[in-house]
Amino acid sequence: xxxxxxxxxxxxxxxxxxxxxxxxxxxxxxxxxxxxxxxxxxxxxxxxxxxxxxxxxxxxxxxxxxxxxxxxxxxxxxxxxxxxxxxxxxxxxxxxxxxxxxxxxxxxxxxxxxxxxxxxxxxxxxxxxxxxxxxxxxxxxxxxxxxxxxxxxxxxxxxxxxxxxxxxxxxxxxxxxxxxxxxxxxxxxxxxxxxxxxxxxxxxxxxxxxxxxxxxxxxxxxxxxxxxxxxxxxxxxxxxxxxxxxxxxxxxxxxxxxxxxxxxxxxxxxxxxxxxxxxxxxxxxxxxxxxxxxxxxxxxxxxxxxxxxxxxxxxxxxxxxxxxxxxxxxxxxxxxxxxxxxxxxxxxxxxxxxxxxxxxxxxxxxxxxxxxxxxxxxxxxxxxxxxxxxxxxxxxxxxxxxxxxxxxxxxxxxxxxxxxxxxxxxxxxxxxxxxxxxxxxxxxxxxxxxxxxxxxxxxxxxxxx
Amino acid sequence: xxxxxxxxxxxxxxxxxxxxxxxxxxxxxxxxxxxxxxxxxxxxxxxxxxxxxxxxxxxxxxxxxxxxxxxxxxxxxxxxxxxxxxxxxxxxxxxxxxxxxxxxxxxxxxxxxxxxxxxxxxxxxxxxxxxxxxxxxxxxxxxxxxxxxxxxxxxxxxxxxxxxxxxxxxxxxxxxxxxxxxxxxxxxxxxxxxxxxxxxxxxxxxxxxxxxxxxxxxxxxxxxxxxxxxxxxxxxxxxxxxxxxxxxxxxxxxxxxxxxxxxxxxxxxxxxxxxxxxxxxxxxxxxxxxxxxxxxx
Numbered sequence: 001x002x003x004x005x006x007x008x009x010x011x012x013x014x015x016x017x018x019x020x021x022x023x024x025x026x027x028x029x030x031x032x033x034x035x036x037x038x039x040x041x042x043x044x045x046x047x048x049x050x051x052x053x054x055x056x057x058x059x060x061x062x063x064x065x066x067x068x069x070x071x072x073x074x075x076x077x078x079x080x081x082x083x084x085x086x087x088x089x090x091x092x093x094x095x096x097x098x099x100x101x102x103x104x105x106x107x108x109x110x111x112x113x114x115x116x117x118x119x120x121x122x123x124x125x126x127x128x129x130x131x132x133x134x135x136x137x138x139x140x141x142x143x144x145x146x147x148x149x150x151x152x153x154x155x156x157x158x159x160x161x162x163x164x165x166x167x168x169x170x171x172x173x174x175x176x177x178x179x180x181x182x183x184x185x186x187x188x189x190x191x192x193x194x195x196x197x198x199x200x201x202x203x204x205x206x207x208x209x210x211x212x213x214x215x216x217x218x219x220x221x222x223x224x225x226x227x228x229x230x231x232x233x234x235x236x237x238x239x240x241x242x243x244x245x246x247x248x249x250x251x252x253x254x255x256x257x258x259x260x261x262x263x264x265x266x267x268x269x270x271x272x273x274x275x276x277x278x279x280x281x282x283x284x285x286x287x288x289x290x291x292x293x294x295x296x297x298x299x300x301x302x303x304x305x306x307x308x309x310x311x312x313x314x315x316x317x318x319x320x321x322x323x324x325x326x327x328x329x330x331x332x333x334x335x336x337x338x339x340x341x342x343x344x345x346x347x348x349x350x351x352x353x354x355x356x357x358x359x360x361x362x363x364x365x366x367x368x369x370x371x372x373x374x375x376x377x378x379x380x381x382x383x384x385x386x387x388x389x390x391x392x393x394x395x396x397x398x399x400x401x402x403x404x405x406x407x408x409x410x411x412x413x414x415x416x417x418x419x420x421x422x423x424x425x426x427x428x429x430x431x432x433x434x435x436x437x438x439x440x441x442x443x444x445x446x447x448x449x450x451x452x453x454x455x456x457x458x459x460x461x462x463x464x465x
Numbered sequence: 466x467x468x469x470x471x472x473x474x475x476x477x478x479x480x481x482x483x484x485x486x487x488x489x490x491x492x493x494x495x496x497x498x499x500x501x502x503x504x505x506x507x508x509x510x511x512x513x514x515x516x517x518x519x520x521x522x523x524x525x526x527x528x529x530x531x532x533x534x535x536x537x538x539x540x541x542x543x544x545x546x547x548x549x550x551x552x553x554x555x556x557x558x559x560x561x562x563x564x565x566x567x568x569x570x571x572x573x574x575x576x577x578x579x580x581x582x583x584x585x586x587x588x589x590x591x592x593x594x595x596x597x598x599x600x601x602x603x604x605x606x607x608x609x610x611x612x613x614x615x616x617x618x619x620x621x622x623x624x625x626x627x628x629x630x631x632x633x634x635x636x637x638x639x640x641x642x643x644x645x646x647x648x649x650x651x652x653x654x655x656x657x658x659x660x661x662x663x664x665x666x667x668x669x670x671x672x673x674x675x676x677x678x679x680x681x682x683x684x685x686x687x688x689x690x691x692x693x694x695x696x697x698x699x700x701x702x703x704x705x706x707x708x709x710x711x712x713x714x715x716x717x718x719x720x721x722x723x724x725x726x727x728x729x730x731x732x733x734x735x736x737x738x739x740x741x742x743x744x745x746x747x748x749x750x751x752x753x754x755x756x757x758x759x760x761x762x
Contacts, residue, residue, distance in 0.1 A: 111719050118509050134722050138510045291615050296595040427721045431529060435704040442615070442703075 065098045066362040068124035070351070071113060073106040079384075086378050090369050097362045099125070117356070124357035125366055128178035128350055130419045133170060136177045137423055142353040143175040147364050154179075154371065164388050167348045167417035172259035178352045181371045182385030184316050185344035185411040186242065188212075188336065192329040194219060194229065194310040203311070203333040209246065209277065212311070212336040216287040219310035231287035232311045233294065233303035234278060238441055240433065241345055241418040242313060246274035248416060249338025255462070261422050264458035266451045274338075275440075275447035283443045291442060304330075316408040320383045323399050331402040334411055344411045345418030349385060386412060424461050432457045503728035509718075513725060520729035530730070532705050533713040536621060540709070541688040544628045549680055552632035556639035557669075570640070577633030585697040588627050589614070617706040620699055624707060627694065635680045642676035643669070671754040678753045682745055689738050710734055 070087065074080035080103050087099045102123055104112065110131040116122050117140050126132065126141070135141065153159045164180035171177070188203055195202055198219055203212075216231025236242040240254065247253050250270040255261035265271070281288040289297055289309075300306040304314065307328050313335065322330060335342050351367040353360050369375050376392035379385055383397030386409055393409055422428075432454050440450045466474070503520055505513035524530045559570050576584070591597050592613040600610030611619040650668045659667070670677075692711035695701065701708040701716075714734065718727035 114509055114719055114722075135510065138508070140510060292594050292612055295593055295615070299590065299593060299596070424721075430701075430716060430720070434702065438617075438703040 065096055066359050067098045067100055068357070068359050068362050068366060069102050070099045070125040070127075070366065071102040071104075071109060071123040072127040073109040073129075074103050075106065082378075082382055082384065086370070086375065089374060089378065090366060093369070093374060094365075097365045099366050117354075120356060122354040122356040124354055124359055124363040125351045126354060128168075128348070128352050130347075132352065133419070133421055134423055136170060136352070137421075140355050141177045142355055142357075142360060144177060144179060144353065144364075144367075145175045147368075148176060148179075151368065159390060160371070160388050161390055161412070163346075163412065163415060164348055167346065167419065168350070170259070170419070170421045172257075172421070178348065179350040179367050179371055180348035181350040181375065181388045182379050183346060183348045183388065183412065184385050185346050185408075185415055186236070186245065186313055186315050186335060187332040187344075187407055187411050188311060188334065189304055189314045189318065189322070189330060189332050190311045191304070191307065191309065192331055193307075194328070202331065203336075205334050207333065207336045209249065209336045209338050213277070213281065213285065213287070216281065216311060217285055220285075220287040227286065227289075227293070228308065230289055230293075230303075230309045232281060233297070233309040234281065234288050235294070235303045235312055236315065237278060237313050238437075240429075240437075243275070243278060244418060245313075245335060245343060245345055246277065246338065247271050248343040249336075249340055250274055251340035255420055255422075255458075258417055258420050261420055261462050262459075264455045264462065266458070267455040272447045272451050275450065279440065279443065279447060282441075316386065316411070317384065319401065319405070319408060320397075323383075323401075331404050332407050333404065334407055342414055344415045346412065346415035347418060350388075422462055424464075428458050428461050432461065499728040499731055502725050503732050505725045507724040507728070508722045509724045510722075516725065520726045521733070523726065524729065524733065529705065529708065529713055533708045533710045536706070536708055537689055537691070537710040540621060540625060540628075540691065541685055544625045545681065545684040545688055547625065548629060548632050548635065548684060549677065551629055552635040552680070553639050553673075553677070555632060556636045556643055559636065559640055560643045570637075574633035574637055577631045581693045582697055584627075584630060585694060588623075588630070589698070592623055592627075614699055615703060617703050620703060620706045624694060624698065627698075628688075635684070638676055638680060639673065642673040646672045672756070674753045675755055678745070678749050682742055685741055685745070686738055689734065689741075 072083050074083060083103055084101060087101050091098055110129075113122070113126060113132070113135070117135055122140065132141070148154050155162070161183070164183050165176060168176040168178045168180040188207070190203055192202065194200075200215060200218060203215070207215075212232070218231065219229065220227060220231040221229035237246075244254055247270065250273070252265060252268045252270040252274075254264065254266055254271070256263040256265055266275075282290050289303065294303060297303045297306045297308060300308075303309050304312045304318075305322065305325055307325075316332075319332065335344055351363075351370060353363040353367060357363050371388060373389070373392070376387045376389040377395055380387050380392045380395035381398050383399070383401070387393055397405075436445070436450055436453045439445050440447070445453070502513065504515060504517060506516050506520075507513035555573055559566065559573060591599050594600055594610060594612045594615065597610075597613070599613070603610040613619050613623045646669065650672070651664050654664045654668060657663075690711050691709050692715065695707050695709045695712055696715075699707040701712050710730070711734075714727050714730045717723045717730060
């Protein structure tokens with residue numbers, strides 16, 4: 001007969017094991033391995049054949065709803081309320097899945113997600129952002145293709161905008177890792193009052209970058225040697241993911257491929273010309289605020305909201321935040337064109353499913369719902385993003401919108417994913433680009449000098465050096 | 466060991482057991498694992514491979530490691546003594562027996578309890594080159610104020626200036642030390658014909674030297690771990706002029722996923738802090754006076 005007596009040595013061993021395990025879990029540095037999914041995705045995925053909400057066949061033993069966690073960030077209390085309302089609407093719309101929110105500030109969320117993934121406790125569902133790319137590249141999120149292949153409507157361009165798929169397939173293949181339920185491009189925002197005061201016609205669809213500069217020159221006003229009204233503000237255009245539009249409009253780009261980049265292509269005459277064009281708006285034409293002037297405007301509510309800037313390239317997302325402006329009338333237009341046309345940088349948002357999820361099918365039910373009528377109507381009404389579902393774009397956002405609100409959708413007719421999907425991209429930005437761009441935007445070096453300083457090093461790092 | 470001694474020992478272990486368990490569970494484990502990770506190429510997820518001391522040798526050729534070290538050491542060398550001197554000065558003023566002194570003490574202590582982000586926003590206004598109050602005051606003195614946080618030369622001095630905002634904490638510790646000085650010592654100086662300076666140099670300073678030592682050691686440790694302020698205010702810019710060690714470590718761990726290298730950075734930081742603390746303890750024998758201690762012959 002085997003002894004079952006717990007000896008002191010056994011107890012000590014168990015204690016040491018428990019202590020060691022706890023310590024390892026607490027340090028959250030080594031993965032304990034992904035949890036096994038309850039079933040093969042392709043076999044159990046719900047098939048979306050229409051636009052109505054159709055909770056799938058997720059089973060809940062004993063009729064108890066399956067609980068899943070959804071991780072998302074919030075920029076503001078209003079933003080957090082939107083997320084909670086969305087989850088509540090889903091939870092009330094069916095009885096099989098209960099989503100539990102895990103909402104936190106943006107920066108904290110990604111650090112926490114890294115730690116949760118490393119400790120094998122990843123949330124079932126996570127909202128996509130570029131910050132998740134490294135985890136996606138390391139296989140921590142499910143390939144959604146088996147689910148999507150069973151949802152015919154999602155592959156129908158007359159129902160869902162198929163242009164949204166490209167940035168969702170960030171590993172370069174045919175597999176999406178996020179469901180692109182919302183997207184966003186950029187527009188030219190303009191202060192109508194300042195245009196009216198100078199009898200300047202509003203920007204049209206044919207506006208070119210050269211004409212944009214001329215308009216900015218005409219709308220810049222000085223008093224006593226001091227600029228009191230800027231024709232434009234670079235603002236986001238000082239970020240690479242926005243100024244890349246000028247390169248695209250000249251037929252060049254920053255890297256050879258945004259999905260598997262190996263070469264920095266900034267060292268072309270067209271790219272240097274585009275960057276110099278932007279710097280000249282600040283220091284040569286003096287129609288855009290320099291960093292010091294911009295810091296003053298930012299304390300007055302932001303460049304555009306200050307009412308002292310006539311035009312500004314901005315993301316469609318600011319249509320929502322600019323609704324609170326009541327001091328002047330504003331509107332949006334399409335981006336200016338270059339010799340090779342107009343292309344807007346583009347981003348998507350939507351849920352991903354963690355590879356560690358024990359309930360991937362339930363997570364898919366939630367994911368799918370966000371793309372269906374109810375979920376998409378919520379996005380449309382909030383105006384937070386452009387909906388993936390074309391039909392939902394007919395729903396007017398709550399609150400005032402600019403007269404040419406439809407330009408927010410039109411800008412997506414010519415788009416390209418802005419992000420660069422390389423595991424070293426953030427490192428390249430921090431170590432190579434940002435220090436030199438700090439000097440460039442202060443006017444200490446020219447575009448040619450900038451490119452000479454960063455292009456070879458970027459290529460070297462992209463190639464793994 | 467007698468029965469009473471055994472009982473005392475048992476009680477002692479009982480009392481410290483929670484703290485020891487807490488340390489073993491929540492700190493010793495991660496510390497040990499980070500030492501292991503520093504010898505691997507860990508990328509947070511996946512199985513790390515053993516690389517030996519490669520992460521440590523890589524630091525020698527990493528210009529940003531040296532830049533972050535330079536920034537942090539410069540900050541510590543200037544901000545700590547400046548903070549110590551200023552907080553002592555304020556504590557001396559707050560130790561005066563005047564009417565309403567408790568209000569003044571509260572006013573000087575209050576800034577140190579305001580949260581980091583709120584302070585950061587406030588200082589962004591103070592340091593704004595166009596409408597900030599600092600440049601406004603400099604303007605009255607006919608000095609053209611710099612661009613503070615936007616200027617490579619002035620960004621670090623701006624953060625040093627900002628660090629003085631939190632002197633209220635060490636001021637309170639100084640104040641406690643000052644109030645513990647027996648008045649008869651000052652009376653003895655008076656009898657000997659000494660003035661204010663003699664009282665300060667020969668009574669106040671020696672008597673509060675343990676407090677100065679405490680504030681110095683903790684100040685050095687905190688400044689080497691500086692993170693939040695720089696993360697919110699400058700993100701290490703402009704052009705890495707404020708790239709603190711803690712920020713560079715964080716970036717490696719959570720932005721570049723180079724957990725092995727970040728762990729090695731953390732261990733080097735620990736060794737630097739340990740070396741500085743040991744050095745301070747060694748030198749403390751020369752300048753720290755403990756009342757009641759027996760001087761070596």
